[in-house]
Amino acid sequence: MGAATQQREVLEELRRQIRRMERRPARREGVLACGRPEVEALLPGGGFPRGSISSLRGGPASGKTFVALSALREAQAGGGLAAFVDGRGELYPPAARALGVELARLLIVRPEPARAARDAVLPGLWAAEVLLASGAFAAVAIDVPLRDVSPARAEPLLRRLRAAAEKGGAAALLLSGPGDPAIPAALRIDLDAVRLAEVDHGA
């Protein structure tokens, strides 16, 4: 009887330890590779830092989506899930698939036009915050029309986003245009349409 009790206690202690380990936040260290050596060579650490925001800024066809999708593919290759918050409703999944992204493991969040009409930015940023903070995604790309938001209003939203990325440990890739407010990011990349065009645009 005593032995049985002792065994139960040991098992219970092991369960407690497992629960404790499982409760630990999903910290992911290091960087998320981009999957394009020519781009990785330009990045400090060779990739996008996990647990923080990386800003990809460029014009409408500068290649920022291409770089983001390549990073999402790498996140999937590492066994993680990836998400794309498509606040503009422009992401074309066949191109993502051509780049090697597994569509079944890519969550696309596209706020419905009727809901987004009033404010296209807030639902997108809120969705990104939820996804980043969940700890369930290895990488989240965020494409929302930040230009429509005043810098004063954007700042607290982006700060929340950064905190969520830190909490969940995901690499957050925030796509923005040249006229968008400055983003408090750990890494900022400005993409130039003409020079990136020299890189094989995939597909």
Add this chain to the structure above:
Amino acid sequence: MAPERGPPRVLAVVVPALPLQRVLRARPPAGALAVVSEGVVRHATAPALAAGVRPGDSLVQARAACAELEAVPLDDAADRAALRALAEALLSLSPVVEVAHPGAVLLDAAGARLSGSEPEAAEQALAERTLALCSDMGFRGRVAVADGKGVALALARHAGRERTRAAPGEGALALAPLPLGALGLPVDVARWLSALGVESAGALAALPAETLAHRFGAPGAAAGRLARGVDPRPLVPFVPETFPHERWDLEGEVGVLSSAEPVLFAAKRLADRVAARLGGRGLGASRLRLTLFLDPRGEERVDVPLARPGADPSLWLAPLRERLAGLRLPAPVCALDLAVVEAAEVPAEQLAVGDRPEVARALDVALSRLAARLGEHALFAAEAADRHRPEAAYRATPFRRGVAARVAGPGSGDGAPGPPPGRPTRLIVPPRPVVALGEGGRITSLRVDGATRAVLSLAGPERLAGEWWNEPFDRDYYRARLEGLGEAWIYRDGRDGRLWLHGLFD
């Protein structure tokens, strides 16, 4: 030699004074209150009993004893529904459950032995879990485990203890001190026997079976068998017919609610009960409906889509909170009803190596919150579609963690043919008009969105046409590198020759 098969082990759970408990479940600790049927008091609360009210009293007598007595009419349909709800929840503990109105549910306890521990410990554990589940559903119960349902039921109803266990073969011994009424004998037969000095089940068991059958017919013979602990009748399985819902009338207990947070708190209590009932059936809710009844009239319905079917109430709260947060209540809430409107079997899901339950749970919570706030169609996974029309070359499918986890390594695809090369990362829907400017029949620049941009290179065309049976299209696509913009996907509409910007190689 085949092992001898004993009578079935049955756990009976009895909810004493179910009509009263059901009424009190949705009220604060009541003062003097009685459940009344046909002008007669059936059950009364402790304050009413202390004031001299007795079950069996007429309402007039009861009121004479206790002037402030509140009389609540007996609602047999509601009592039966409450018992069925309890039986539904108990399905999570046993595969076979029988509803034994009034106020009892029977469980097949044979499965308890499969848990690996000693039969006695296993049955005790089952009894504890049954009582705990009863409590979760808002009832105080009494349980008994014995051979056969008649014995278990008699012990649960009449042994006067919260937990009773008769070891296999000892049913008669456990029943012996109980009064004849515990055996379900007709009143006149019990009176007869009592007059003969037979007043307990033990005394009845000592009488010859033939005499009982001869003297009192089938009821007498059945009572004699039961008194000897013999009851081989199988349980009659209870199969729930509708999805569960639970209602809570707040007025009596907590008054009306005017803001989202207390409403959520109240909804949590209902969610626990609904989930217990649903989980017992191996089902998970995929859509909930919370109906808020307003004071003095009107109602608000809140539909809550869930990312995937589940019976874990804690996963329902995040999307419920999202939906309630955006709700403007025109009047205070006086009652709530939480119903499952869509459910599906919960698939036994195997986590992939490296998957952590916490992460899976976090994903479910996140998806449910997003679905509740943004709408179900705002979240999806794309799937390739075999269509030439670029805007129809993919379709949205539900994002399912299980499916996502099962897909093999990257690049494994989804079985559909690979996409054609040279597709833009962004598709402009609807396409935007483009004006071509040129010299000598050669395009030198394009005017897009009011800005004129020089064409640095132009590749194409790629002709895409078809769907003549539906909405025919005929397009020549070009990949144009534009100064200061990058690469754009432009097509010339074969029907009118106009140019359109359809995508960007961003």
